[in-house]
Amino acid sequence: AKHFKLLVVGGGAGGLGAASKFARKLPRGSVGIIEPREDHYYQPGFTLVGGGLMTLDANRRRQEDLIPKNATWIRDKVEAFEPVKNLVKLRDGEEISYDYMVIAMGIQLRFDMIKGAKEALKTPGVCSNYSPFYVEKHYREAMNFKGGNAVFTFPNTPIKCAGAPQKACYITDSILRQRGVRDKAHMIYATSLKRLFGIESYLKSLEKVAKEKNIDVRTRRNLIEVDSENKMATFEFLDDDAKPTGKTERVEYSLLHIGPPCSAPEALRKSPFADKTGFMDVDVASLQSKKFQNVFGVGDCMNTPNAKTAAAVSSHLKTIEQNLTQVMQGEQPCMEYDGYASCPLVVSTNRVVLAEFNSKGAMETTPFDQSKPTYWAYLMKRYFMPALYWNGLIKGYWNGPATIRNCSRLVKSK
Numbered sequence: 001a002k003h004f005k006l007l008v009v010g011g012g013a014g015g016l017g018a019a020s021k022f023a024r025k026l027p028r029g030s031v032g033i034i035e036p037r038e039d040h041y042y043q044p045g046f047t048l049v050g051g052g053l054m055t056l057d058a059n060r061r062r063q064e065d066l067i068p069k070n071a072t073w074i075r076d077k078v079e080a081f082e083p084v085k086n087l088v089k090l091r092d093g094e095e096i097s098y099d100y101m102v103i104a105m106g107i108q109l110r111f112d113m114i115k116g117a118k119e120a121l122k123t124p125g126v127c128s129n130y131s132p133f134y135v136e137k138h139y140r141e142a143m144n145f146k147g148g149n150a151v152f153t154f155p156n157t158p159i160k161c162a163g164a165p166q167k168a169c170y171i172t173d174s175i176l177r178q179r180g181v182r183d184k185a186h187m188i189y190a191t192s193l194k195r196l197f198g199i200e201s202y203l204k205s206l207e208k209v210a211k212e213k214n215i216d217v218r219t220r221r222n223l224i225e226v227d228s229e230n231k232m233a234t235f236e237f238l239d240d241d242a243k244p245t246g247k248t249e250r251v252e253y254s255l256l257h258i259g260p261p262c263s264a265p266e267a268l269r270k271s272p273f274a275d276k277t278g279f280m281d282v283d284v285a286s287l288q289s290k291k292f293q294n295v296f297g298v299g300d301c302m303n304t305p306n307a308k309t310a311a312a313v314s315s316h317l318k319t320i321e322q323n324l325t326q327v328m329q330g331e332q333p334c335m336e337y338d339g340y341a342s343c344p345l346v347v348s349t350n351r352v353v354l355a356e357f358n359s360k361g362a363m364e365t366t367p368f369d370q371s372k373p374t375y376w377a378y379l380m381k382r383y384f385m386p387a388l389y390w391n392g393l394i395k396g397y398w399n400g401p402a403t404i405r406n407c408s409r410l411v412k413s414k
């Protein structure tokens, strides 16, 4: 059986970042990284692909080329965790043991939780910027749209980048205007939440955007069924606690963009690391597993209350770099994750609201007002963020914008 000093599960944003950091610190051969997929996608680029502003190819790299030089890639999937024995079981039956482990498995898309959705995605009109298989279809559908209801949904589960369904809606609005067919569309944004966006400082600005674009915002609606034969979407109404009321609504669609329900990945859900929601139970400050002190979490798979974004991963990485190193040296972890996350809301084909926040409110990096849609924020999203991701985050060099933010604060307070 193989053994690694540090085993990283998942080769996405968080897994590559963590493996890169520790492969530089530890002797050659100390770090193993388990990831089943051959292709790695820059997922924050998907919203732009859906809007025809970037190609899918430009957001894809071969996983092989991204694995850190000093680390070993195990091209398989974790099937089960046995943390009492410090080992994992792979799909092919092999067992791998470790001294320390970082779990970075992300979140699982669950189109299967909506009746008929998986079949409907293969039929005309139905798309999703969450999936590399259906994101290019979003652009095609927007370009072919002739009239009727264009419906955008937001699920009743945790979801990564909670702004992405809204971005799809706003970008589609822009495209339809450019094509001169916007007056033939009734645009509906149906969300299971009670408001358009959870963070107060950006809510007003986004409500204004939705109003100016004449979008019919319907709250406390959850998509439960797609009937692609009759092009009908069924929503259940939710009460104030987001519980189903039993009442439903059927909406005919020409275009349906699905924000998929999501859950923790299956192997994690069934493991001793999970809390009752299925996500990895970690200390919200140190990101250490609550049950196993030699294991840390990074990214979307944890039960921390932050918005699940790559931006949050940058701060997670900074936290675990320090804390895991301390644990390896027999000390207590002392670095605290500040809850930072960011979601650049693309509100048209050339404007972005650069939302940055934790659960207490805005945490903006620049000295400018980021709640307003601007062209410079669009340029950051389109050109700077991809470069920061490929060259900084997954290489383990980008630790988030806290230092820049502190400098900006000095400028602003003058």
Ligand code: FAD
Pocket: 009, 010, 011, 012, 013, 014, 015, 034, 035, 036, 037, 042, 043, 044, 045, 046, 047, 076, 077, 078, 079, 104, 105, 106, 107, 129, 130, 131, 160, 161, 164, 265, 267, 298, 299, 300, 301, 308, 309, 310, 311, 312, 313, 342, 343, 344
């Ligand atoms: P991922 O990067 O998803 O990686 C998880 C990896 O784990 C995957 O490669 C998967 O194959 C692997 N894995 C899963 N199960 C197993 C298993 N059993 N064994 C081994 N490996 C496994 N973030 C932003 O900051 N800004 C944005 O603008 C933004 N926009 C987004 C738009 C869209 C449409 C989407 C989908 C996401 C967006 N995000 C954005 C979110 C961002 O992509 C994620 O938050 C980020 O990728 C999380 O990193 P992660 O490592 O936790 O998960």
Ligand code: UQ1
Pocket: 044, 310, 311, 314, 342, 343, 344, 365, 385, 386, 388, 389, 393, 398, 400, 401
């Ligand atoms: C970020 O760090 C990041 O990860 C690389 C993103 O994902 C692509 C982001 O969207 C954002 C906004 C950040 C935060 C960085 C700055 C400079 C504001």
